[in-house]
Amino acid sequence: MEFKSEEARLVFDIFETRLKPIVSDFYKNKGKQHLTLVKAIESRYISLQESLESAKHISEKVELQRSFKKSLLKLLVKHSKTLGINSYNDFYEQYVIAINKALIELPKSILVKEPFNGYTLKITENPIVTARKILINTKRSSILLFKRTNNFFRRLLRKTPIDVVNYRKRNLKFRNITRQFILNNYIESIHHLFGQLMKSHSSGLIELWKLDEMLDLDFQQDLLLKSQEHTNVPADKNHPIEIFKKVKKAHQASLKEIINNSETIGLEILSQFDNALQKVDTLDLPNKNFGKNRIEKQKKKSEAIYQSELLSWENTHTALFDDWAVDVEITLLYYSVYDEFNFLIDKINSYVNTNIFESFIKIRDYFAKSRQALEASASSKTALKEKIIDERGRITNDLIDKLLSQVIEFLTGCFTDDFETLLKDTNTLVEQVSNNRGFIQNKNYLKGAATSEVKYISPRELLYFEALPVFRMKVEKIEQWTDAQLEKARINLMGLGTVCNFTLESAQIMLEQQSGTYKKAMNTAVDGFERALGHLNKAEQIIAHLQSTIDSELRKAINNFDNDILKLKNTENKFDLNLKIARIKAIERTEQYKKQAIAFIRSAIPKVKILFINTKALIFSKIDEIKSRIGISEEKKYVSFELSEFIDNTQHTLKKLPFVYQRLFQLNPTDEERFFVDRNKELEALRNSYENWKKDRFITVAIVGEKGSGITSLISFFLNQSDIKIPVIKHTLSCKVYTNNAYFSLFSQLFGVEKFESNNQIIDYLNKAGGTQIIILENLQHMFIKLVNGFDCMNMFFELMAHTMKKVLWIGAYTTHSWNYLEKTIHISNYFTNEIYLNPMSQENIEEIIFKRNYLSGFQINFQPDTYALNNKTYQKYDEEQKQIFLKQQFFSTLRHLSSGNISLAQLYWLRSTQMANNDSINIATINKIDFSFVKNLSSNELFTMQTLILHDGLELDDFARVMSKPVSASRNLLTPLLEKGLLIKPRLKYNINPIIFRPMANYLASRNFIN
Structure with a gap:
């Protein structure tokens, strides 16, 4: 250059x-x-x-x-x-x-010294500079003219000319x-x-x-x-x-x-x-x-401009790396969660195949060998009976205690920790995601960005607020569903062992009966084994379905989680991203307010509903009253013939069912733990009473509940489960005891004494006895009658209790309405230190009791839809399993309503609805609701009759005549029509209210102030 x-x-x-x-x-x-x-x-x-x-x-x-x-x-x-x-x-x-x-x-x-030829003028220059240039140029021209003139004369004088070049000096x-x-x-x-x-x-x-x-x-x-x-x-x-x-x-x-x-x-x-x-x-x-200062100033200015440029590119590249890093973190999170998912699925499959399915194979082998052993002994009653007894022992020792207990243990909480680990590990992985990352809108990373252009988000917080809660909810839902399926499998397996044992027990009882043949007994045992294997097949299907569903549903949850977290990669709309957390928090606050509003509405709805029902009833009663006055009242509703045939039809249905099912649903009190449900509070009260009485405290116990509410079962279970080492006398009064002779005869019979002449003799007898004892008397409502001096026996009984409390723990049972009547008349609660009330069973309790019995039978239950269900759009969308859940909920809701929580009545309705489908399943038809509005049309005499029977828990004809102060013939004429209509029943000598209408009748009588 x-x-x-x-x-x-x-x-x-x-x-x-x-x-x-x-x-x-x-x-x-x-x-x-x-x-x-x-x-x-x-x-x-x-x-x-x-x-x-x-x-x-x-x-x-x-x-x-x-x-x-x-x-x-x-x-x-x-x-x-x-x-x-x-x-x-x-x-x-x-x-x-x-x-x-x-x-x-x-x-x-x-x-520098150099020739100077003058300045060149420029039109764009500063005028002052231009003026100075003109002045200097003029000076230069003048000097040049002077030198040239001087040289002219010097040449004339023949002198050496001077240099005419104009020089200037520059100091650089x-x-x-x-x-x-x-x-x-x-x-x-x-x-x-x-x-x-x-x-x-x-x-x-x-x-x-x-x-x-x-x-x-x-x-x-x-x-x-x-x-x-x-x-x-x-x-x-x-x-x-x-x-x-x-x-x-x-x-x-x-x-x-x-x-x-x-x-x-x-x-x-x-x-x-x-x-x-x-x-x-x-x-x-x-x-x-x-100048030095000017150069330094320009240097600093240049540095500032350059620093700004550098900062803008640093912002751009930092945001670029941050944005890319967010994508990488999100994808890494997805792969990490997917890796945890693969580990979980492999672990579940290995566990199921190695432990559970292997156990199922062993159980099948056991059944095959047991059946072969029974068939080999099915040549005579004696041989088969001995083999059945032997097999029952093996079922307890080998099948239930070893095989079933092991596989049930395998199924108990086997995956719960794994799901929790998945969620915990996922939470840890999310915690590792960065808390602050920058980005530039529209990914404009090809130019330097001002600091204000760089926006910041918190990927971790967004995950915590959006994707992670949804994922957690789905995994927890899968976990809950898994627990429910495992519970179903466990129930089927527990039912399997019980079905086997109960079936062989039924076959053994059949062999002990004269009418039972060894072929029928063998068929009963074989059918029971088939039903037990049906339980095993069901459990196996549940576990297989569980495996595939966990895989598919968790995979969906993972992929949905991926879709949710991949949304964080999209930074196109910075406004949405920056406001996302605030929006989610606002939604959470809204949801909280929404829940509070819903809770308020839910609490208000029952009150409004009651107010509406009462107002509606009042309005309709007034309308009916006006119609009655002007002679346009509606036609009276009469008792349906179905009511009178209900119990007979129920017994007829029961006889059609297999022997195993008949044994399970006989309407007798139970003392077996496997049938005992939700009376733990009452049982604990009984035990506490007994323990306090042993400490020389004065304790007497009254158990109050409706007929069929489970009083006898509660007492039997208390006696069997408590460590009672003293004598127990238990007696149920079956007839009225309201005379002195009947009273003394009752206690003579109880204690095996020839005759008591007075209440004091009974007191002395008990106090002089060698030790303490427990005396339980059920149906104590039979110890009074609504007559003058009709409470004498009851008062003597109270005196007996009061003088023997140290030697005897007295436990008496009363029906609810009798107790309430006695409380109003003689303040019966003053004579008992402890009162235990048996409340109606809930829908869940009734369902549990019935299914506990059904599981023992081994039969599968299929609920049949009614016209309402078939036309229900929601029902039509369900799969078969969901339909059965819907129908079961509908059935037991109706059952609870009709039975009013009375378990005996609930079992009656259940049996009335059963229909044999095939050898291993039973169909349950919809319960036909009965219109009980006819009770409002009963005459005054009929209502007084119902009142009397409810208070006394039934009466024989002679006693009824005494209470009503009517001749026997007139009383018979009053009772017989009610009996024929089905409003009353007469199992033996006593007339009593049909249990089907007991609750509607009691409610109506209470509304009319006939009873409390």
């Missing part, structure tokens, strides 16, 4: 040898740094592809992807920290040091000028090259980011297809490698162009420097332009 001055040539040499290498090295180092990242990603990708090609199972591929994402995330985080202003500052500082060293070698100033501040051009001007001129380099880096990173997203999409599609053979290599296997080549090639071309441009700019600056040297210290370029 040609220069006008040697000084410019000297500075050019300095630039070429000392400064240009610093600039080139800076760009090369930045490029090398970027290229290192690209190559690192490329090497990891190539390694991933090689590993994926050799991986055989999808879980291995997921683990490889996890490792790749971890490595990529670590790489991005590490590389993002190498960017920033510091790297440029190091370069700038090095460049300034090199200039300072070079400037020391240059002269501080240079004095050479160091300052050099600093200005090769530092300030050059650095300002190349600052856009840094932006060009960073834009090139951004472009390459965005290409790699897109490639990463494409590869993730391919692999995730493979996961959805559960492909074992596919890898995540696209159809064009070399395509990703070509992208890496393209990125590296583009980077190298851009870097080369930037370095060339920096050199070209350097030459241009040096050319400007050379030209400036010809003008410095003139009006065109005054020396003041190169």
Whole structure:
């Protein structure tokens, strides 16, 4: 390059040898740094592809992807920290040091003397400068004219002419000028090259980011297809490698162009420097332009502009790496959760196949051998009976205590911890996601960004608020469903052992009966075994379905979780992302207010409903009253014939059922623990009473409940389950005891004494007895009659209790309405220290009691739909299992309503609804509701009759006549029509209210103040 001055040539040499290498090295180092990242990603990708090609199972591929994402995330985080202003500052500082060293070698100033041909005027110049130029040019012209005139005369005088050239002297501040051009001007001129380099880096990173997203999409599609053979290599296997080549090639071309441009700019600056040297210290370029302070001020201004540019690119690249890192973190989270899912599924499948299904095989083998043993002994009653007794022992020892207990233990909480571990591990993985990441709207990463353009989100908080709760809810729902299925399997298996034992017990009882043959007994046993195997088949189906459903439903939950978390990758709408958490919190607050409002409405609805019903009843009663007055009252409703036939039909239905089912649903009190349900509170009260009485406390106990509510079962269970080592006398009054003779005869019979003459004799007898004892009397409502002196026996009994409480624990049982009547008349509660009330059974309790009995039979239950259910749109959408759940809920809701929580009545309705379907299943028909409105049309005499029978818990004809103060014939005429209509029943001698109408009748009598 040609220069006008040697000084410019000297500075050019300095630039070429000392400064240009610093600039080139800076760009090369930045490029090398970027290229290192690209190559690192490329090497990891190539390694991933090689590993994926050799991986055989999808879980291995997921683990490889996890490792790749971890490595990529670590790489991005590490590389993002190498960017920033510091790297440029190091370069700038090095460049300034090199200039300072070079400037020391240059002269501080240079004095130049040169011909002066005057200034060239420019129209764009400052007028003052132009005026000064004109003045100087005029002065120069005057001097030149003077010299020329002088030379004219000198030539005439033959003297040597003087030099007419006009010279000027310029004092060049050479160091300052050099600093200005090769530092300030050059650095300002190349600052856009840094932006060009960073834009090139951004472009390459965005290409790699897109490639990463494409590869993730391919692999995730493979996961959805559960492909074992596919890898995540696209159809064009070399395509990703070509992208890496393209990125590296583009980077190298851009870097080369930037370095060339920096050199070209350097030459241009040096050319400007050379030209400036010809003008410095003139009006065109005054020396003041190169003053030290001005140069320093310009340097600081340039540095500030450059720092702003650097900061904007640092913002861009930091946000770019953050944004990409969020994508990587989200994808890594998905792969990690999927890996946990694979581990869970493998563990479940291994557990089920190794433990549960192997146990099922052993149980089947046991049944096959047991059946063969029974068939081999089915030659006579005696041989079969002995074998049945032997097999019952084996069922208890081998089947129930060993095989079934082991598999039930396997099924108890076997997956609960695994689901909790999945959720806990997922929560830990979410905790590892970054809490603060930057991004730029629309992914505009090809230019420097102001600090205000960088927005921040918290991926972790978004996951906690949105994706994670939904995932947790779905997993917990699967867990609850799994627990329910395991419970079903356990119930079937527990029923299996009980069905076997109960069936063989029934066969044994059949053999002990004269009418029972060994063939019938054998058929009963074989049928029971088949039903037991049906339980096993059902359990096996449940577990198999459980396996497949856990896999499919958890996979759906994982994929939905993936879809939810992938939404966090979309940063197109920064407003939505920045407001997402606030919106979710607002929704949570709204949901809380909504729940409070719903709770308020729910609490108000029953009150409003009661008010509506009462108002409606009042209005209709007034309307009926008005209709009655004007003679347009509605036709009376009569008792349905179904009512009178209900109990007979129920008994007829029971006889059609298998012997096993008849045994289970006989309406007799039970003392077996397996049938005892939800009387623990009452049982505990009885036990506490007994324990307190043993401590010499004065205790008497009254048990109050409706007929059929389970009083006898409660007492029997108390006696069997309590550690009672003293004598117990238990008696149920079956007829009225309201005369002295009947009273003394009762206790003579109880204690085996020939005759008691007075109550004092009974008291003395008990107090002088050798030890303590418990005396339980049921149906104590029969110890009074609603007559003058009709309470004498009851009062004597109270006296007996009061004087013998230390020797005897008295337990008496009363019906509810009798107790309430006695409380109003003689304050009966004063004579008992402890009162135990048996409340009506809930719907859940009734369902549990009935199904406990049914499980023992081994029969499968199928609920039949009625017309309402068949026309119900919701019902039509259900699958078979959901339909059965719907029908069961509907049936037991109706059963609870009709039975009013009375378990005996509930069993009557249940038996009335049973229909044999085949050898191992029973259909349950819908309960036909009975219209009880006819009770409102009963006459006064009929209502008084019902009142009397309820208070006395039934009466014989003679006693009824006494209470009603009517002749026997008139009383018979009053009772017989009610009996024929089915309103009354007469099992033996007593007339009593039909249990089907007992509750509606009692409610109506209470509403009319006939009873309390």
